[in-house]
Structures are given as C-alpha cells and as structure tokens.
Amino acid sequence: MNERGILKTGAVVVAVALLLVLAAETDWVRPLCAAAFCLLVPGYGWARRMHLKDKGDTLALSAVFSICATVAVGTVMAVGRWWSPWTGFAALLLITLCGFIPLRRTEAGSNDSEKGFRWHLEFPAQAPEPNLRPGDETGEKR
Amino acid sequence: MKLQHGPAVQTPRAPQGPPASPAYPAHWWDAVFRRDTVFVALPFVAAALWTLGFRGADPRNMGALGLLDLFTPLTVLALILLLGGFLASLHLHKPEWLLATYLVVYIALIHGTPPVLYGTLRYSWAYKHVGIVDYIMRNGSVDPGIGVGQIYHNWLGFFAGGALLTELSGQPDALSIASWAPVAFNLLNLVALRFLFRGLTRNRTVVWMALMFFLVINWVGQDYYSPQAMAYLLYLGLIGLMLRRMKRRVMVVPFAVIVAAIAVSHQITPMMMLLAVIALVALRRTPGWYLPWLAAAIIVAWALTGALSYTFPNLMDLISQFGNVVGNADQTLAKSSGQTSVGDLQVIWGGRMTVFVSGVVALIGVWRQRRTGTLILTTSTLMVLPGVLVLTTGFGGEVLFRAFLFAAPFIAFLQAQACIPRNGRGFAVRSLVAAAIITAMVLPGFLLGYYGKERQNYFTPGEVAASRWAYTHAAPHSLLVEGSTNYPGRFIDYEKFTYVSLDLEPGDSTKVWLKDPAATLAGWFSDPKYAGGYVIITRGQKIAVESGEAMPPGFLDTIEEALRRSKSFTVAYQTRDATVFAPVQRAAGR
DSSP states (O other), X not given: OOHHHHHHHHHHHHHHHHXXXXXXXXXXXXXXXXXXXXXXXXXXXXXXXXXXOSXXXXXXXXXXXXXXXXXXXXXXXXXXXXXXXXXXHHHHHHHHHXXXXXXXXXXXXXXXXXXXXXXXXXOOOOOOSOOOOTTOOOOOOO | OHHHHOSSOOOOOOTTSXXXXXXXXXXXXXXXXXXXXXXXXXXXXXXXXXXXXXXXXXXXXXXXXXGGGGOOHHHHHHHHHHHHHHHHHHHTTOOHHHHHHHHHHHHHHHHHHHHHHHSSOOSHHHHHHHHXXXXXXXXXXXXXXXXXXXXXXXXXXXXXXXXXXXXXXXXXXXXXXXXXXXXXXXXXXXXXXXXXXXXXXXXXXXXXXXXXXXXXXXXXXXXXXXXXXXXXXXXXXXXXXXXXXXXXXXXXXXXXXXXXXXXXXXXXXXXXXXXXXXHHXXXXXXXXXXXXXXXXXXXXXXXXXXXXXXXXXXXXXXXXXXXXXXXXXXXXXXXXXXXXXXXXXXXXXXXXXXXXXXXXXXXXXXXXXXGGTHHHHXXXXXXXXXXXXXXXXXXXXXXXXXXXXXXXHHHHHHHHHHHSOTTOOOOOHHHHXXXXXXXXXXXXXXXXXXXXXXXXXXXXXXXXXXXXXXXXXXOTTEEEEESOSOSSOSOXXXXXXXXXXXXXXXXXXXXXXXXXXXXXXXXXXXXXXXXXXEEEEEHHHHHHHHHSSSSOTTHHHHHHHHHHHOSSEEEEEEOSSEEEEEESSSOOBO
C-alpha cells in the first residue's frame, strides 16, 4: 500500500471510529448510521464489481443491492425463527466484506511486474457504458 | 462541411460547462450571473424562504386542501425559485452535482416538511406497518396464519428488513424511522431513476429533466413506510439493470437477487415486474429468454412456500378479479365518488389533471421522437404496460393509482423528450419555456394530490399519546372499538386485540344501534370472550368519517357524547384530540 492508500485507509478508520463514538453518545446519530449502513454499505462492493464507471450509477446499485441484502438477512432470520440483531449485523458485514473479496484468480498480465498469479479484483462484466465521443451528449441507444 | 452548416444539425455542445467567458464581460452582471455561485446559492435561498413561509404554521389549521392551506407567498416563491433555478441550470449546462442539489433540496422540502412540521408519523397505514415491525422485533418471527394482517406475515421482506434496521438503530420502535421514510425513498428513487434513465439515453438534459418531471407528477404518495415503496425502488433498479449492456451470465445473479427481494416483500410489484421483464426480453432490449421464466419461478416459489398460508385460501379471490377490467378500475374510482365537498373535488381533479397533462405531453414526446427507434418503443411500452395491472386485480381500490405510479417514470421520460429539440441536442430557450409551462401545469395538481389529504393523514401528538395509552393498558384479548381506522393505531402489540371499526359497520344496523350507542357498545364489551377493552375516538377519525358518505354527519360526535353521558362508560384517558372510554363493568387494565 502506498502513502496515499495508507492516508485514505486511516481517514476511513478515523471517520468510522468517530461515528461509532457519536452513535454511542448521541441519540440521533445511531439511527442515521444504521440507516446509511443498511441502505448503502452491504451492496457497495458488489455494485463496484459492475464497473459502471459513473459514480451515481454505482450508488444506485449499491442502494438496490444493500436493500436486497438487508431484506434477505431479515427474512431468513424471521422465517428461520432465530432472530438476532447482532447476527444480522454480522451477516450484513460479511456480505459487505464478500463484496470486496475477489471471486476468482487470473494470471497476471505480461505487463505486470509481479510474477505468477494475482487475485482478480474485477467482476468479469462487460462495461455497460458505450464509447461515446467526448462532448456528444445525445448518445441515444438505438 | 455540410454537417457544420446544415440547419438541422448543430455542433455538439461540450458537456463540461458553459462556453468560456470573455476576459472582459460586457456588463458587470454577466460576470456575476455566469458564476455557479448564484446557482449554488439559489436552492438554499429557496429552502430558507420555504422555512420562513412555514414559520409558525400549525398543522391543526389545515383545511380541505390539506397542507396547501398552510402555503404562503414565500413557499410558492421558494418552489418557483427552486424549479426555475433547476431549469435555468439545465439550460446553462451547469454540472450534474448542481442539478442534483436542486432536486435533493426539492425532495427535502416537499417530503421533509411533514415530519418536521407535524412531529408525528403521518398516515394511518404507516402505523400499521410499524405494528408488523413491532411484532417481528418482539417475537423474532412471523405467523403466516395470523388472523389480522395476515398478508404482511406472508410477504414479510420489508418488515423483516425494517425490524433489523430498527434493532440496529437502537430505537424501541420504527416510528421515527418511518417518519423520514418518504424522504429516504424519494432520494433513493432519484438515484435509481437516474440509473434507469441513463440506461435509456445518454442525453443528460433528458435524464435530468425526466427526473424533475417525475418528482413533480408523482402525487400518488406510495412513498411512505411501506413494502410497496421499497419494492418500487427495487423495481426501478431492476429495470435499470436490464437496460444496461452486459454479459448474460453476469446479469443473472443480480437479477435473481433483486427479483427475490421483491417477491418476498410485496404482491403487486412482482406482477408489474414480470410484465416489464417479458416486455424487455420480447423487445430484445435485454438478452436472455430465460429471464422471465426465472422471475416467474421465483415469484411462484415464494407464493407456494413462504406465502402458502395466504395464497391458497385467497386464490379464488385473485382469480375472480382477473379480467374484470371495469370492476377493478371502478374500485379506485368508487373511492373518490363519495367526495362531494369543493375541497375534496379540487384534490381529486387536481391529481387527475396532472395525470391527463402528463399523458398528453408524453404522447407528444412519443410523436416528436418517433424516429429514435427502439428508445421510444421501449419507453412507450413500459409506460403503457402498467395498464395491464387493471386486468389482473383491483388491489383494494388502488389499482389505477398503482398503474400510474409504475407508468410515471416513463411518462416523465417522454415528457422530457417532448421538450427537447428533435435532433436531441441542446436545451434551447424554446425548450426551456416548454418545460417551464409543463411544470407550471402539472405542479398544482401534484401539490393537490400529494398534500390535499394531509388533514386526514396528520395525527396530533395528543392522538398518538391516547392511542399509545390504550394499546399499552389494554389486556391481551381485549376488544378495541375504533371510531374509524384513520388513527395512529395497531402499532403496539397489535396481534393481541380484536378490532371493531364503527364506520365499517353495516349501514342498516348502524341506524338502529345509533339510537342508543352506549347500550350497544356495553353489550359488545359484556361478551366474556373479551378480557376488557376500550373505545377510541380521535380527531383524525372524525375527519375521515366526515369526509366520507358512509355514515351520517356528526356520527362520531353523537357516539362520543352518548358515551360521556352513559353510566356504563368512563373516560379512561383524554387529550385535546382524543378520548379513550372504558366500560365500567369490566376492568380492562393490564
């Protein structure tokens, strides 16, 4: 990890820690954090795998997948009659982490300086964005 | 050369921003107004004006036009500034984040005003949904064979997810989360719709104008804390996903996941979803002949497993409504036929006017952009398709509303297509004026349709407190007699009680027992199968009963007065807006 990556990770860790402290101390922060988590986080990694290029599109799919995950976890627990909020939270965290874990290995490309295999971080989806000329804002799909 | 000088084709405009400003502007205001800062400030100025406009407003003063009665010139000015600023920003090709700011502020104002102004959860059905979440939080499971609210226990996805969210948020109930659900759902719809529209076109003007039109025509109000609001969001995401080009095997997993989440959460959305999936595959917009089969298999699998307790006993009802187009549509129209006051008629016809104008403009959009091939075919099909819902079900008298809800994104898209030039390029002054005129025509109807029923939908803190008192003091197996179902009810321990709603009693028998309501109600409470009970009469119930035709004028006032005079009842709890009566003979407390 380079310096920039370390800084980014550190910032995220500090932000999450602050939020956790705030959530424990302030009444209205915890519902906000819980809603943001359930509505956006579990699906984020999975949405990124779609390679939608546009951040808004990734956000949309993050929300859709996250809601699906929350519904799935809640439904399984309610139907299975083993309701446990913390188990549900753990399951959602697991889904979140799985979204960032590579699904398959591919051989490193010839230009790659590293030898052998590396984890393939990209979900093998065809880019849905058509290649448009810069400045062409019509781009109707026909 | 021909392309550059031809009259019909213009040079594509750079999307990065407006043309470069000259070094020395001709006028000082050129320099000021060309800066984004003015456009950034505008939505916040609008928000401030809106807030000032509602300063000191008391929701009790809402009249026949609901929240519109509390509108002031400042709130109207705020809306004009906000939507005018949005259209001007679109015309001046401002960046997307700025356009998004306008729409986010619009959502915050329109949908965030009720929770801030009321301080309580609005809409009686939202309380019932909170009650199902409460059930899951207490029991950790559902009861598919339960007597009251059985359908929710069979399509539990939303409630189970809601219960998990409520538990994680550390709240004792879902009331506060439910209060802000309309804001959250509309924000998420905005993002999902942008995703969907970008699957149809890459024209940012059309995409953002369609988003605005959607927000100013969708008056149906299915954005409250409900399974349909969540299923609708997932539906938009699914259609957006299917409109993207991607390998089939890549699409199958997310497709199945979204379909499954919809299938376990709602009953009518899977029908609409299946129709849309079939249409997109049939039109070859989405490859994969097996996708409709997969969707159908998931829907049927849930209906025959998780929802079996509801599906089998109610199968004949579903079949009997199938194909009864007139009957199904009439269920919706019958709901409004009893409204005779001027205010009610304004609300009803305001909503209908918005639907009519939007539909006409969408048809103009189809005509103007008819040469765009599959784009217009896809959007037109998805717009018309929800009409098929009327064939299948009445959905408790709401099918026409739901059909419009599902058609609304594509109506909005075609409205935007109607405004832009035929070559699809730019957003000239003429287009700007057209969009502004359409917005001005549909916005009043939207406000009437969305806010017009707020007098009924608003519950005072006193009503909520009285209802909470009754539900926390009634013993299990008590009888709860409600003046009508329009009150903040059934959100605590809802499954432990038997409910009788007075306004739903048969008309003929009502005339008889209304001669001595206290004696009749005392007779009901004397039944030994009830452990006790209460009669709950609230302000919201009275408003709902008075606005309908089913009961005579002053129906609940008559009953309340009779109970106050009766020696068989005593006032157990009272606030300014609600009274809870208890029978004297039976101790009802826990």
